[in-house]
Amino acid sequence: xxxxxxxxxxxxxxxxxxxxxxxxxxxxxxxxxxxxxxxxxxxxxxxxxxxxxxxxxxxxxxxxxxxxxxxxxxxxxxxxxxxxxxxxxxxxxxxxxxxxxxxxxxxxxxxxxxxxxxxxxxxxxxxxxxxxxxxxxxxxxxxxxxxxxxxxxxxxxxxxxxxxxxxxxxxxxxxxxxxxxxxx
Numbered sequence: 001x002x003x004x005x006x007x008x009x010x011x012x013x014x015x016x017x018x019x020x021x022x023x024x025x026x027x028x029x030x031x032x033x034x035x036x037x038x039x040x041x042x043x044x045x046x047x048x049x050x051x052x053x054x055x056x057x058x059x060x061x062x063x064x065x066x067x068x069x070x071x072x073x074x075x076x077x078x079x080x081x082x083x084x085x086x087x088x089x090x091x092x093x094x095x096x097x098x099x100x101x102x103x104x105x106x107x108x109x110x111x112x113x114x115x116x117x118x119x120x121x122x123x124x125x126x127x128x129x130x131x132x133x134x135x136x137x138x139x140x141x142x143x144x145x146x147x148x149x150x151x152x153x154x155x156x157x158x159x160x161x162x163x164x165x166x167x168x169x170x171x172x173x174x175x176x177x178x179x180x181x182x183x184x
Contacts, residue, residue: 012114017051019147025054027170035173042068042106044081047096052112053146070104073097079129110145117155120163120176134162141165
């Protein structure tokens with residue numbers, strides 16, 4: 001399974017590079033902000049890196065709306081959710097992260113992905129950071145944040161893979177687990 005996932009990661013990373021457009025980022029942000037998810041009071045969101053769907057403008061808008069925004073901070077193999085605040089630093093891979101802070105749990109987690117399938121299986125980068133974090137925080141609603149071209153028919157899943165509850169793309173919202181997506 002590991003070799004298959006490595007090949008899929010290369011394939012979908014290359015495919016995502018072709019999808020990156022400012023217009024898609026704007027459409028994705030507007031779709032999310034007009035979705036029921038935006039009614040939550042707190043958000044754990046990744047800080048976009050390279051050609052990932054942009055979350056920096058979304059973070060600014062959520063803060064302007066009075067929402068609490070937290071972001072990943074990695075320390076070794078662990079990932080914590082800490083309050084978004086400037087100036088941002090970078091982790092060992094060059095990914096933006098907030099300075100140190102207290103762990104905070106949020107209502108909604110916006111999760112990066114290379115691809116997601118029609119069952120909510122998510123293909124990430126392979127480090128397991130989000131799967132470990134989400135496994136430790138099962139109460140958090142898990143929402144993929146991606147371009148529509150990143151939705152595929154099927155992906156392999158391992159026992160440790162934590163499925164998404166929903167995904168928001170620049171074209172649609174897909175809810176996989178309506179019983180978990182109750183906002184409020």
